[in-house]
Amino acid sequence: xxxxxxxxxxxxxxxxxxxxxxxxxxxxxxxxxxxxxxxxxxxxxxxxxxxxxxxxxxxxxxxxxxxxxxxxxxxxxxxxxxxxxxxxxxxxxxxxxxxxxxxxxxxxxxxxxxxxxxxxxxxxxxxxxxxxxxxxxxxxxxxxxxxxxxxxxxxxxxxxxxxxxxxxxxxxxxxxxxxxxxxxxxxxxxxxxxxxxxxxxxxxxxxxxxxxxxxxxxxxxxxxxxxxxxxxxxxxxxxxxxxxxxxxxxxxx
Numbered sequence: 488x489x490x491x492x493x494x495x496x497x498x499x500x501x502x503x504x505x506x507x508x509x510x511x512x513x514x515x516x517x518x519x520x521x522x523x524x525x526x527x528x529x530x531x532x533x534x535x536x537x538x539x540x541x542x543x544x545x546x547x548x549x550x551x552x553x554x555x556x557x558x559x560x561x562x563x564x565x566x567x568x569x570x571x572x573x574x575x576x577x578x579x580x581x582x583x584x585x586x587x588x589x590x591x592x593x594x595x596x597x598x599x600x601x602x603x604x605x606x607x608x609x610x611x612x613x614x615x616x617x618x619x620x621x622x623x624x625x626x627x628x629x630x631x632x633x634x635x636x637x638x639x640x641x642x643x644x645x646x647x648x649x650x651x652x653x654x655x656x657x658x659x660x661x662x663x664x665x666x667x668x669x670x671x672x673x674x675x676x677x678x679x680x681x682x683x684x685x686x687x688x689x690x691x692x693x694x695x696x697x698x699x700x701x702x703x704x705x706x707x708x709x710x711x712x713x714x715x716x717x718x719x720x721x722x723x724x725x726x727x728x729x730x731x732x733x734x735x736x737x738x739x740x
Contacts, residue, residue, distance in 0.1 A: 549611035554715040556608060556725040562599040562647070565655060565733040569599050570647030572727035576714050577707075578649040581625050581679030584703050589625060590665055591650035592679040593636075595689045599647070608715060608725065617708040621681040626697035630672040636693040637663055637670075645733045649679075656736040681707050 520526075560569035578592035601615040628636075637653060640646040641660035653663040663670040675698055682702070687695030718725060 549609065549614065551610050552607040553610055553613070553712065554608040554719040554725050555606065556603060556727075557605055558727060559602065559605045560727055561602040562596045564596060564643070565645030565735055566729055566731075567596070567647075568727040568729065569603060570594060570596055571649070571729065571732065572725070573599060573711070574647045574649035575727075576711060577623065577679040577681075580705065580710050580714070581623060581677075581703070584623070584705070585625060585677070585701075589650075589679045590676040591648060593684065593691070593694075594647035594680065595684055595691070596645075596647055597689065598681070598683070603725075610712070613708060613712050613715065617711060619683070619707075621683050621707045623703045623705040623707055623710060624680055624682050624685040625701040625703065626678045626680065626685055626694060627675045627699040628678055628693065628697050630670055630674045630676060632693040632696055633676055633678075634660075634663065634670055634672055636691060639690065639693075640733075648732060652732050654734050654736055 558568055560572055561567060562569045573594045574592040577594060578589050581589040581592065598619070598621070599616060600618055601612065603612055603616065637651070637660040640648075641653070641655045642658050645655065650666050651663070652667075653660045655661075665671075665676060678694070678697075680694065683689070684691050685694050685697070685700060687693075715725060
């Protein structure tokens, strides 16, 4: 009897497997569920009570003021206070790491995830600005590849840079200079950026073709935190300004 049952099951499985049946998705639907104050009624109160001591402790730590700034910094193109500040810090720390001046720095506007308002800068705000575990990377890229990358920046209306000046004219990067000198397509330039962009992500594919790469293991978030804390310890507020590193041509030019 057991043998018959076994043979029946085996035969059924073989016929099913050889039947050529194919599964296909016939329709897809989704609902948008807001995660805001309206969902509070669904909260597990007992679990909230369990988490409260940890939340209170974390809030106390995250709300510590680590610096001040007189300007509100947000990220936007063609250049912005926040992207200028971030790129300048990238370049400074990378230069200190190499013990020589790094030519330029590149940060992506989309990676700067919040605005830093004028006034106190808290630990929480820096975590909101840089919620990822990205690390500082130094690359060496040929000038022709760098030019291609800057042309992409121009087509996007700008990105975060330091050490570069250029003008965007009808979606093209023109009058490009690196530290005051015209871009040389035959020269290699050192670039401070993060490991995400160094992999060619965010459509910055040229960075993945670097001739050389140094992984510093320095967390970008920690780098920004240390810079702000050091400025504060030396009695300085965080400064940033629009200096024309990326400009747009006037209509009609």
